[in-house]
Amino acid sequence: MKAFRLNRRSRSDRLFDIANYSLLTVGMLLILYPLYFVLIASISDPNRIYAGDVWLLPQGITWDGYRRIFQDSAIWTGYGNSLLYALVGTVISVTLTLMAAYPLSRKDLVGRQAFMWFFMLTMFFSGGLIPTYLLVKNLGMINTIWAMVIPSAAGVFNIIIVRTFFQITIPEEMREAAFIDGSSNTKFFLQMVLPLSKPIIAVMVLYHVVGFWNGFFDALIYLSDQAKYPLQLVLRNILVQNQVNSSMMVDVESYAAKLRVTELIKYGVIIVASLPLLVLYPFLQRYFVKGVLIGSIKG
Numbered sequence: 043m044k045a046f047r048l049n050r051r052s053r054s055d056r057l058f059d060i061a062n063y064s065l066l067t068v069g070m071l072l073i074l075y076p077l078y079f080v081l082i083a084s085i086s087d088p089n090r091i092y093a094g095d096v097w098l099l100p101q102g103i104t105w106d107g108y109r110r111i112f113q114d115s116a117i118w119t120g121y122g123n124s125l126l127y128a129l130v131g132t133v134i135s136v137t138l139t140l141m142a143a144y145p146l147s148r149k150d151l152v153g154r155q156a157f158m159w160f161f162m163l164t165m166f167f168s169g170g171l172i173p174t175y176l177l178v179k180n181l182g183m184i185n186t187i188w189a190m191v192i193p194s195a196a197g198v199f200n201i202i203i204v205r206t207f208f209q210i211t212i213p214e215e216m217r218e219a220a221f222i223d224g225s226s227n228t229k230f231f232l233q234m235v236l237p238l239s240k241p242i243i244a245v246m247v248l249y250h251v252v253g254f255w256n257g258f259f260d261a262l263i264y265l266s267d268q269a270k271y272p273l274q275l276v277l278r279n280i281l282v283q284n285q286v287n288s289s290m291m292v293d294v295e296s297y298a299a300k301l302r303v304t305e306l307i308k309y310g311v312i313i314v315a316s317l318p319l320l321v322l323y324p325f326l327q328r329y330f331v332k333g334v335l336i337g338s339i340k341g
Contacts, residue, residue, distance in 0.1 A: 079096075080312050082098075084312070085100050085103050085105060086101050087104055089102070090102045107310035108310050110307055111307060111314060116271070117273070120272055124273040127272055130187065130191050131194075134192070135195045135250045138195050139200050140204060140246075143204035144204075146205045147206075147212070161198045185264065187270070189265070190254070190264065193260065194253070207242040208235065212239075217230060217234075252319055256274060261275045262275060273314075277311045277315055281304075281311055
């Protein structure tokens with residue numbers, strides 16, 4: 043009877059729950075519907091899209107947009123390059139982030155505050171585009187994979203998140219006990235810290251995979267060999283090649299047909315570029331609460 047009374051919710055509690063769920067539902071629909079619309083628009087007849095018939099289900103289903111995208115052999119090259127850049131870049135970035143964050147989380151590091159101020163200074167001041175390009179060029183990285191993965195390998199914001207995670211989840215007493223048992227710093231980091239840091243490692247992997255997969259500007263600046271273009275740059279070229287130039291079109295029917303193809307390709311390109319990340323995210327999503335929130339507290 044006592045438990046029953048404790049479980050009873052007041053009228054204000056129920057109203058709060060209703061309002062809370064209503065707002066969350068509206069927010070979820072505002073986020074998901076644009077993605078859903080792009081998906082159904084990519085396989086719908088463009089004329090039905092222009093007429094406003096496509097809003098809940100695809101109309102006049104056609105796969106012409108995807109056929110035109112995938113018949114371009116460059117897209118498979120772009121997929122392979124993006125996978126390579128994402129894999130190599132993520133391994134390098136996560137390794138550097140962990141190796142920088144762990145010493146900064148240790149109170150016995152001499153000059154820890156000075157190192158932190160130095161890192162944070164780079165968040166407000168950078169060399170700029172031209173000095174960065176000249177540096178990459180002088181290092182001989184132009185038109186190589188290293189131009190895609192090295193310049194943005196370690197982000198200070200990510201280092202701060204991981205450092206805070208280490209400070210909260212790795213108690214000083216654990217390190218002292220490990221050292222009493224004869225552990226070295228390297229052994230403690232590899233055998234104790236890393237196994238306890240799976241959530242933040244998963245979060246960093248997702249952050250960097252998304253960053254390298256969506257990498258577009260670095261490829262535009264540093265790469266000239268089309269065989270090394272990432273997927274984003276290949277899709278951009280496909281979209282530009284199918285753009286309609288009204289000044290060069292004298293036939294109205296040809297202009298309308300080209301416009302329809304462009305519309306199909308535009309939606310198809312978004313799906314093709316986003317699909318790998320949409321597949322990857324559910325496998326790492328469960329680490330976000332434990333990884334990001336703990337890492338951001340007291341950051």
